[in-house]
Amino acid sequence: MESRFGLGLTSDVDRRSLLKSAGVLFGASTFGIGGGSRSPVGVAQSGGAQGPALSLSRKGAVGFALAHEQFTVPELVEQGIAAEQAGFDLLSASDHLQPWQANEGHVGHAWITLSALGQRTRHIWLGTGVTCPTFRYNPAVVAEAFASLGLLYPGRVFLGIGSGEALNEQAATNEWPKWQERSERLIEATEVIRKLWTGQQVQHKGKYFDVNSKLYDVPKTPIPLFMAANGPKAMRRAGQYADGLITDPDTWKQHKAEFQAGVKEAGKDANSMPVLIEAFIVVGGQKEAGYAAERWRFIPKSFKTYYNVRDPEEIQRRAEAEFKLEEVYKKWTVSTDPDAHAKAIMELFDSGATEVHVHSGQQDQRRVIDFYGKGVLPRLKRQQSAA
Secondary structure (H helix, E strand, O other): OOOOOOOOOOOHHHHHHHHHHHOOOOOOOOOOOOHHHOOOOOOOOOOOOOOOOOOOOOOOEEEEEEOOOOOOHHHHHHHHHHHHHHOOOEEEEOOOOOOOOHHHOOOOOHHHHHHHHHHHOOOOEEEEOOEOOOOOOOHHHHHHHHHHHHHHOOOOEEEEEOOOOOOOHHHHHOOOOOHHHHHHHHHHHHHHHHHHHOOOOEEEEOOOOEEEEOOOOOOOOOOOEEEEOOOHHHHHHHHHHOOEEEEOHHHHHHHHHHHHHHHHHOOOOHHHOOEEEEEEEEEOOHHHHHHHHHHOOOHHHOOOOHHHOOOHHHHHHHHHHHOOHHHHHOOOEEEOOHHHHHHHHHHHHHOOOOEEEEEOOOOOHHHHHHHHHHHHHHHHHHHHHHO
16 A cells, blocks of 8 residues: 555554664764864764764754855865864755856856865765755665765765755756645655665655665765755655755744644654754845845745746846845845854754854855854854853
8 A cells, every 4th residue: 555645655654664764863962063173073084084973962053055056166165165164064055957046157066066075174064955856866866876975974964855946957857847746756755765775675666756776885874864845834844754954044933833743743853853044144234235135136035936937037037126135135144243143043043943054145255154263153152152
C-alpha cells in the first residue's frame, strides 16, 4: 500500500523510522556565537578540509549568505574565506540557474563554490540555501553530490532544499506545475535522498520519481537536510519532513505554530530542530541600502508572485514598477552601529531561531564581513555568555 504521495511507505511509523535512521541526531553544540574562529573538535584533521560534527543547540549561531545572483564564484570563495576568519559559523550559498533580477548580473554553480570553499577553509559549515531537487536536479543526483561533499568535508556539510522558482526550474526544463505538485515532489525527493544516503539499494517507484540505484560512497557523518518555507503549508511540511527549517523573519513570526505542529505530527522533538533565518542587513546608510535594494527589489513579493515568473528581466521590471527602494529595505537592519545589528539578531534568537545568516546586497562584502567580525560577533558572544 502506498501513501498519498506514492512514496511506498505504509504508515507514519515507517516514515518516522526512516527519518531516524537516515536523518541527523542533533546533540550538544560544539560552538557558541562566533564559534567559527575556534579550533574544530570531534573529528580528526586532514588537509584543513574537515571540521566538527554538525550539531546545533538552542544557543544560536551566525552565518553569512553567499549570493550567487550578485557575485562570481571566485568572489564568493574569497568572501567565504574571509567570513570564516571573521568568526562566522556557517556559509549558506544560493543555488540558482538565473538571478532573481537581471541587474544582479551573475549565477555560478553553488556546489562547485562549496567544494572550492571546503578546500580553502578549515571548519566553517557549508550548505545551500536552497537547492531544488525536483526538476533541473534529479534527487538521486543531489544525493550523490552532497554525499561526495560530505566525504570531502566530514561534519561540515548541510543540504538546504526547497520547491524551487520558475526562473530556475521552468527555465531549465519548461516544467512548472501548481504548488501542490511541487510540494509533493519535494516530499518525495526528500525521501529518495534519505534512502540513497543509507548506502543500500533503493528501489523507489513513486508518484514522480522512479529510482533503482544505490550510492557506493556515502559519508560516515550524517548530512542534515533543511527545508525552506515561506508560507503556512510549507512551514508545516518542513516540520514534518526535514531536520530543520530555513525561512525569513516574517514567515517565522507569523507561522511558527505551523512548523511546530508539523514537528509534533512527525513525532520529533521541537527542541532538537534547528531554525535558520535569513536576515537582510546593510552596513552603511541610505546610499548602500539603495544600492542593495535595487538588486533585491523583488524581495517583498519574492514568494507571493515573482517565484512564478521565469524571466529575471520581467521580475525586475515588475519590482521596479511596484516598489520604491525605501519600501524594500524598511525592515532591514541598516546601520553602522554594531549594537543595532547585534540587537536585531538577538531578537531573532529570542524568537526561537537557532541560527541567523545575514545577507547584505551591498557591493562591498568585505566591509560587512569585517564589521561583523570586529564589532557584531563579539557583542553577540558576550551577550550569550551573560545570559
